Amino acid sequence: MASITLENVGKVYTGGTRAVGGVNIDIADGEFIVLVGPSGCGKSTLLRMVAGLESISEGEVKIGNRVVNNIEPADRDIAMVFQNYALYPHMSVRQNLAYGLKNRNTPKPEIEKRVAEAAEILQIGPYLDRKPRALSGGQRQRVAMGRAIVREPAAFLFDEPLSNLDAKLRVTMRLEIKELQKRLGTTSLYVTHDQLEAMTLADRLVVLSAGQIEQIGTPLEVYRKPASTFVAGFIGSPAMNLIDAKAVPHLPGTAHAGTIGIRPEDLSVAADGPIEISVTAVEELGAQRLVHGHTQGERVTVALPSDSELSDNLRLAYRPGALHLFHRETGKRID
Amino acid sequence: MIENRPGLDFLAHLVLILGVAIVALPVWIAFVASTHPPSAFVSGTIPMLPGPDLITNYSRMLGSGVSSSGTPPVSTMMMNSLIMALMIAIGKIAISMTSAFAIVYFRFPFRNLAFWCIFITMMLPVEVRIVPTFKVVADLGMLNSYWGLSVPLIASATATFLFRQVFLTIPDELTEAARIDGAGPMKFFRDILLPLSRTNMAALFVILFIYGWNQYLWPLLVTTSSDYYTIVAGIKRLADAVDGVPQWHLVMATAMLAMLPPVAVVIGMQRLFVKGLVDTEK
Numbered sequence: 001m002a003s004i005t006l007e008n009v010g011k012v013y014t015g016g017t018r019a020v021g022g023v024n025i026d027i028a029d030g031e032f033i034v035l036v037g038p039s040g041c042g043k044s045t046l047l048r049m050v051a052g053l054e055s056i057s058e059g060e061v062k063i064g065n066r067v068v069n070n071i072e073p074a075d076r077d078i079a080m081v082f083q084n085y086a087l088y089p090h091m092s093v094r095q096n097l098a099y100g101l102k103n104r105n106t107p108k109p110e111i112e113k114r115v116a117e118a119a120e121i122l123q124i125g126p127y128l129d130r131k132p133r134a135l136s137g138g139q140r141q142r143v144a145m146g147r148a149i150v151r152e153p154a155a156f157l158f159d160e161p162l163s164n165l166d167a168k169l170r171v172t173m174r175l176e177i178k179e180l181q182k183r184l185g186t187t188s189l190y191v192t193h194d195q196l197e198a199m200t201l202a203d204r205l206v207v208l209s210a211g212q213i214e215q216i217g218t219p220l221e222v223y224r225k226p227a228s229t230f231v232a233g234f235i236g237s238p239a240m241n242l243i244d245a246k247a248v249p250h251l252p253g254t255a256h257a258g259t260i261g262i263r264p265e266d267l268s269v270a271a272d273g274p275i276e277i278s279v280t281a282v283e284e285l286g287a288q289r290l291v292h293g294h295t296q297g298e299r300v301t302v303a304l305p306s307d308s309e310l311s312d313n314l315r316l317a318y319r320p321g322a323l324h325l326f327h328r329e330t331g332k333r334i335d
Numbered sequence: 336m337i338e339n340r341p342g343l344d345f346l347a348h349l350v351l352i353l354g355v356a357i358v359a360l361p362v363w364i365a366f367v368a369s370t371h372p373p374s375a376f377v378s379g380t381i382p383m384l385p386g387p388d389l390i391t392n393y394s395r396m397l398g399s400g401v402s403s404s405g406t407p408p409v410s411t412m413m414m415n416s417l418i419m420a421l422m423i424a425i426g427k428i429a430i431s432m433t434s435a436f437a438i439v440y441f442r443f444p445f446r447n448l449a450f451w452c453i454f455i456t457m458m459l460p461v462e463v464r465i466v467p468t469f470k471v472v473a474d475l476g477m478l479n480s481y482w483g484l485s486v487p488l489i490a491s492a493t494a495t496f497l498f499r500q501v502f503l504t505i506p507d508e509l510t511e512a513a514r515i516d517g518a519g520p521m522k523f524f525r526d527i528l529l530p531l532s533r534t535n536m537a538a539l540f541v542i543l544f545i546y547g548w549n550q551y552l553w554p555l556l557v558t559t560s561s562d563y564y565t566i567v568a569g570i571k572r573l574a575d576a577v578d579g580v581p582q583w584h585l586v587m588a589t590a591m592l593a594m595l596p597p598v599a600v601v602i603g604m605q606r607l608f609v610k611g612l613v614d615t616e617k
Contacts, residue, residue, distance in 0.1 A: 053511050074517035086508035090530040099526070100516035147516075 002064030002077070002154035002187060003029045004050065010058030011045050011211075019045045020211040023059070030185045032178075036198035037208035038234070043191045044159060046208070050189060051157050052076050064154055074103075079148035080157040084164060085140045087132040093143050094128040097150050111150075118146040121180070138169045145177070149184070156181070158190040162197065174200055195235050199223070207231050225324075229331040232261045232324060238290055238301050240264070240324070247296035250274060251323070258328020264290065266322035267302040269309070273317035275300070282310065362594070369393070369588035376583050392588045401585055405561060406573055409589050412566040415484075416548055417596060419565055422485035423547030424540050427494050432532070435498035436524055440510070450499075457492040461553055469556055479560045488553060494539055501535050502528065537607035545597045566593045 004027040011020040020042040035043040048054035052073035215227035226232035277293035371386030400408035477483030554565040
């Protein structure tokens with residue numbers, strides 16, 4: 001158990017390419033932090049710098065008040081779960097779990113005890129003597145997590161651990177990871193490009209774009225008050241409508257804004273609504289339907305109940321207080 | 336292409352049978368020749384069916400050899416060949432594996448230069464550098480020794496290159512997981528790389544053993560004492576009977592015996608060998 005602090009952390013590759021810059025994050029003991037962003041935003045690099053697999057070119061990383069910049073990964077007291085699981089293919093599940101402990105000269109009875117505990121928690125007891133290739137994707141994922149658990153580290157680092165699973169299993173495993181983390185209370189840093197995964201798992205989200213932090217906050221904070229157009233467009237599904245303010249000049253209180261954001265679920269059909277769209281496509285989701293259209297050349301998506309009436313042109317009203325205003329040049333939020 | 340045409344089946348079998356016959360016929364003739372008394376060859380016709388002297392000929396070669404041609408018993412020569420082939424195969428695997436490990440996993444100055452230097456030695460087989468190599472081996476006092484027979488043949492660019500390719504297919508995450516699990520470089524090599532390249536080592540061992548066993552020119556040069564004669568070079572000496580007709584029945588018996596160990600290695604390691612060449616599961 002430990003807190004993790006990133007101070008002004010940056011990564012510059014030889015050749016001068018900057019992957020990450022000026023990142024400050026304070027992770028409290030036991031907190032579940034999710035780094036989320038599109039591919040290439042530097043989230044994995046950041047995680048690997050915390051793990052010690054990538055050198056830190058700027059700033060400081062502290063794990064439990066100890067600066068770990070020049071400490072080997074094995075001595076940082078962290079455990080990592082990889083996207084492709086990285087299980088040792090020639091070892092049985094049991095050996096996979098025990099390997100890290102064996103290298104640390106943990107006494108044999110202690111290793112057996114911890115492996116048994118981890119197997120119990122993750123329900124992989126029956127597979128302990130199998131080789132990884134005889135396991136399904138979900139089981140491999142559990143073993144990879146077991147390898148992290150047995151170490152009883154100060155922090156778990158997850159590098160897109162669910163990306164290789166099918167959609168259904170991903171949802172189950174997501175919940176399991178969440179419950180497991182709550183139960184063990186281990187500080188966790190989790191990287192994903194999937195905003196839904198990020199929202200559901202995180203105590204706090206860190207939204208990254210182009211190597212910079214866009215916003216840090218609880219999932220609801222980030223959802224309700226996105227700090228920039230980037231965050232607004234990235235968090236939430238379907239994505240928030242970002243409309244050029246010039247296209248809807250008649251909306252009250254939007255004169256100083258460059259971009260106006262409205263979530264599709266905050267829009268509804270109303271005969272006297274201020275926004276008129278011509279419908280181009282409808283997506284049925286079962287519980288609701290997504291209606292896509294445009295107004296003044298700006299694309300607008302609206303989430304309507306599945307029994308709502310449809311026509312080629314719809315007038316839309318928005319929930320009071322549901323408008324998000326963003327600065328024209330910087331894209332930052334205006335409050 | 337899956338087709339069911341009896342005509343094609345027949346043709347395919349015919350081609351295969353022809354191929355087997357072409358390979359097997361000389362072996363058969365050698366075997367038959369090794370079972371006849373010396374008188375059988377004087378007439379000038381080659382016998383096609385086994386003769387009565389199988390046990391006599393083989394036990395003579397294994398036991399005492401042909402002293403007139405200056406070769407020791409076949410059993411001694413086979414033991415020499417076996418030691419040489421094993422030293423070459425094991426030495427090559429050990430050295431090329433460690434050098435591939437260095438090249439793939441360590442970042443040291445002139446790493447690429449080192450790799451290309453190793454690679455260039457492929458253009459310099461023993462036959463090309465035979466005079467200087469002989470001089471070096473002679474100066475080191477390794478003539479007429481197992482080291483002299485094997486050491487110059489051990490350095491191998493091909494095997495280094497093969498292991499480099501094997502190591503490159505091992506995912507980075509595995510290396511990183513091992514690092515986080517607290518495995519140092521040597522532990523990683525022993526616990527992860529060695530077991531993962533087991534089948535490749537086996538495949539290479541088969542190839543290298545046969546390569547070592549079949550060495551002819553180099554053993555001929557560095558061995559002057561009959562105690563260190565190898566079997567392949569020994570066959571030649573047997574056939575070179577200066578003062579008489581070559582004793583073909585004995586030469587053929589020796590040739591048959593010389594074929595056995597490589598065959599045994601191939602059959603024994605067949606499964607691993609095939610796996611090592613085609614297996615991609617990592």
